[in-house]
Amino acid sequence: MEKLKNSKVRYYADKLAVPAEPGLTNAQLMLTNHDLKPVEPERRQWGPWNFVGFWIADSFNINTWMISSSMISGDDGISWWQSWLCVWIGYTIAGIFIVMTGRIGATYHISFPVVCRSSFGVWGSLWPVFNRAAMACIWYGVQSWIGGECVTLMLRSIWSSYKDLPNSFPSQSTNTRDYVSFFLFWLFSLPAIWFPVHQIRHLFTVKAYFVPAAGVTFFIWAILKAHGIGPIVHQGGKASGSALGWAMVKGIMSSIANFATLIVNDPDFARFARKPKDALWSQFFTIPIGFAVTSFIGIIVSSSSAVIYGGTPVWNPLDLLGRFLDGANSGERFGVFIISAAFALAQLGTNIAANSVSAGTDMTALLPRYLNIRRGGYICALVGLVMCPWNLLSTSNNFTTYLSAYSVFLSSIAGVMICDYYVVRKGYLQIRDLYSARQSSPYYFTFGFHWRGYTAYICGILINIVGFVGAIGKKVPAGATYLYNLNFFCGFIIASGTYYLLCRFFPIPATSDRWMEVGDEIRNPSVAYGAGDEGDAASEGSPDRYDMKKDEEAAVRQRVLGKEGNF
Numbered sequence: 001m002e003k004l005k006n007s008k009v010r011y012y013a014d015k016l017a018v019p020a021e022p023g024l025t026n027a028q029l030m031l032t033n034h035d036l037k038p039v040e041p042e043r044r045q046w047g048p049w050n051f052v053g054f055w056i057a058d059s060f061n062i063n064t065w066m067i068s069s070s071m072i073s074g075d076d077g078i079s080w081w082q083s084w085l086c087v088w089i090g091y092t093i094a095g096i097f098i099v100m101t102g103r104i105g106a107t108y109h110i111s112f113p114v115v116c117r118s119s120f121g122v123w124g125s126l127w128p129v130f131n132r133a134a135m136a137c138i139w140y141g142v143q144s145w146i147g148g149e150c151v152t153l154m155l156r157s158i159w160s161s162y163k164d165l166p167n168s169f170p171s172q173s174t175n176t177r178d179y180v181s182f183f184l185f186w187l188f189s190l191p192a193i194w195f196p197v198h199q200i201r202h203l204f205t206v207k208a209y210f211v212p213a214a215g216v217t218f219f220i221w222a223i224l225k226a227h228g229i230g231p232i233v234h235q236g237g238k239a240s241g242s243a244l245g246w247a248m249v250k251g252i253m254s255s256i257a258n259f260a261t262l263i264v265n266d267p268d269f270a271r272f273a274r275k276p277k278d279a280l281w282s283q284f285f286t287i288p289i290g291f292a293v294t295s296f297i298g299i300i301v302s303s304s305s306a307v308i309y310g311g312t313p314v315w316n317p318l319d320l321l322g323r324f325l326d327g328a329n330s331g332e333r334f335g336v337f338i339i340s341a342a343f344a345l346a347q348l349g350t351n352i353a354a355n356s357v358s359a360g361t362d363m364t365a366l367l368p369r370y371l372n373i374r375r376g377g378y379i380c381a382l383v384g385l386v387m388c389p390w391n392l393l394s395t396s397n398n399f400t401t402y403l404s405a406y407s408v409f410l411s412s413i414a415g416v417m418i419c420d421y422y423v424v425r426k427g428y429l430q431i432r433d434l435y436s437a438r439q440s441s442p443y444y445f446t447f448g449f450h451w452r453g454y455t456a457y458i459c460g461i462l463i464n465i466v467g468f469v470g471a472i473g474k475k476v477p478a479g480a481t482y483l484y485n486l487n488f489f490c491g492f493i494i495a496s497g498t499y500y501l502l503c504r505f506f507p508i509p510a511t512s513d514r515w516m517e518v519g520d521e522i523r524n525p526s527v528a529y530g531a532g533d534e535g536d537a538a539s540e541g542s543p544d545r546y547d548m549k550k551d552e553e554a555a556v557r558q559r560v561l562g563k564e565g566n567f
Contacts, residue, residue: 018372023528027437031122032527033368035361038431039109039271040524043198046272048282050201054269054353055283057207059290060215061350062146062317062343063258065298067291069315071251072232072299078247079237080299086248087295088288090255095287097256097263097414099280104421105267106279108429108519112265112358113365116413117434119420119499120457122441123448126366128413128457132264133362133380135406138392139261140355141384144189145393147347148182149318150340155181156325157337174390186385189348193356193377198272200352207349212293214342218317219297221335222304230303232313249485255291256488260410264417265358276517318343356380408487409468412460415495416453423496424503428512429519435527442510452502460495 018033071083078086104115112132116125155162165177174182192203223229239247266283273279298317305314305323314320321336328336356377363376371379421427433441437448445451467484470476483490 013370016370018368018370018375020369021526021528025437025529028435028527028529029369031368031437032435033364033372035364035372036111036114036368037435037527038519038522038525039198043196044109044272044274045198046201046269046278047274048278050205051269051273051279051282052286053208054201054204055286056212056290057204057346057349058262058353059287059294060207060211061294061346064291064294065317066315067255067258068251068295068299069302070254071247073312073315077238078244078251079235080232080303082237082244082248083251084292084296084299086251087255088292090252091259091288091291093252094256094259094263095284097418098259098266098287099284100418100422101263101414102266102270102273102279102283103276104417105270106273106276107427107517108431108522109271109273110267110431110434111271111361111365112267113362114434115267115417115421117443118425118429119416119450120453121445121448121450122434122437122443124445124450124454129362129365131413132261132410133359133366133376135261136355136359136362137380137383138387140351140359140380141387141389142393143347143351143355144186144384145182145389146318147185147189147344147351148178150344150347151181151185152177153318153321153325153340154337154344156322157333157340160325173388178390182390183385185344185347186381189351190378190381192348192352193360193381194374197269197357197373200357201272203352204349207345211342211346211349214339215294215297217335218321218339219301222301222308222320226304226307228304228307229300230305230307230313232299232303232306246482246485253485253487253489257408259287260408260414260488261354261358263414264410265354265361268357268361269353355384406468408464408491409461411488411491412457412495415460415492416456416499418492419456419496419499420453420503423500424508424511426512426515427517428510430510431519431522431525432527433510436529438529442508445508450508452499452506452508455502456495456499459498460491463490463494 020029020033021037024032067087068080068083071078071086072080101112101115105111113125113129116128119125120128152162162177165175165180167175167177169175169179192200195203237244237247270279270283298315301317301320302313302315305320306312309323314323318340321340324332324336357373359380360373360376363371363379364373421429430442433443436444438444443450464484464487466476466480467487470481471484
């Protein structure tokens with residue numbers, strides 16, 4: 001052992017290790033580091049307007065722009081106002097889920113991987129975390145490829161010959177021009193990953209001003225170019241009766257499923273809120289308004305394109321901007337450059353919010369001794385590069401359908417998390433125990449795994465699994481398809497209902513019989529076992545050492561006194 005400690009491997013391993021609180025055991029070093037601990041007051045810098053800016057910035061992206069296309073086009077398409085109503089309803093529901101998961105982070109200032117430990121166990125939480133991290137890495141590559149298309153338009157606006165750049169790629173899946181654009185977007189995205197999460201809010205503030213302004217400019221430009229708003233707003237829907245009802249249900253579910261990832265990982269950002277209220281109304285109102293406005297702009301611009309070029313509407317804004325470049329004068333080329341730059345910034349912000357930070361936070365939980373959010377974010381970016389996203393997007397195996405459909409399985413995780421916090425525990429968490437690997441910890445359960453949480457999670461998946469197979473192209477019974485049309489609700493309701501019943505018949509520790517949130521009293525926590533343990537040498541003679549456990553207990557007593565009077 002002595003030779004091992006003195007070996008070069010041990011030396012470099014210690015060099016690579018991230019800073020950790022003194023006094024942690026080896027097991028605790030697998031559960032905590034600076035980025036996993038509750039956020040201390042000096043880093044709680046997100047106010048309500050930061051959340052408003054964050055969601056305005058996130059709402060303006062290419063996916064939201066095109067979200068009504070699948071609802072309006074097709075044999076059973078609905079009218080534009082019906083699709084827009086679906087967007088309003090869907091994102092309002094998504095906003096409710098967002099504030100529910102976000103409140104956990106905003107109250108206790110902990111991230112999604114730590115929140116999961118309450119419902120899945122300190123070691124059992126690693127599977128949902130890995131699940132989310134893997135998807136974030138894949139989506140990072142896919143979104144970067146779309147960002148590369150924005151870079152292509154920017155370079156074509158400057159050099160028209162860039163469109164015909166000689167191809168030296170042997171692969172038929174991509175070409176030299178598209179790969180260069182993708183790599184440039186990927187490369188210039190790297191500096192944004194460097195900044196801590198509590199400071200990255202400034203990027204979203206800039207995006208919240210610049211990107212919507214460019215979108216409105218595109219909106220006005222398209223209307224003027226078409227001398228009107230086009231035919232889409234005048235045509236009725238093709239669906240009627242039950243077909244219309246199911247088409248609107250699918251439209252609403254599509255909006256919610258588009259948000260499934262952010263519903264789960266909202267605590268990653270909400271934990272930086274100054275107080276829980278800052279992450280409540282600012283998110284609840286901004287989400288449906290921001291996404292509905294972006295969708296409306298996409299509908300009108302696409303409708304105008306049908307007049308400008310004839311035929312079917314061009315739903316992809318990048319394809320439409322590419323057409324604008326054909327025969328464009330210098331002023332029009334400059335306009336396309338600015339709007340394309342705005343879309344590139346939109347893709348960057350979406351990639352950071354939904355993928356980079358999420359993957360970085362999740363990887364921190366998977367290997368906290370050596371990874372922090374910054375390192376995890378760069379690993380995510382590297383995976384997004386080497387996975388060659390152009391191969392995935394060019395195949396005919398419904399890969400993008402799989403990615404979109406797969407997100408609904410996160411509803412099972414959300415169902416267990418929300419039921420655990422709001423119904424079973426009634427807002428009460430013993431924060432220090434979430435970082436404890438002791439068998440006496442209330443979140444250790446059975447070998448660190450919570451069988452009730454996993455049973456509920458699997459049940460939530462099973463209700464959707466047959467319909468999911470149908471979504472990726474296989475023939476399944478009609479009943480399974482109808483159930484899958486309600487995919488997020490089915491997964492959420494079954495998972496949360498199962499979890500509640502299991503906890504009802506097999507009670508779990510560390511719960512409250514009344515609503516009892518005590519997170520705001522936590523200031524600068526220490527999670528080492530020695531902090532506050534009676535007779536522990538690590539705590540003796542250390543009056544400045546913070547005891548989170550005692551603080552939680554004092555907060556509980558204070559809350560009870562406030563509600564029931566003096567004992």
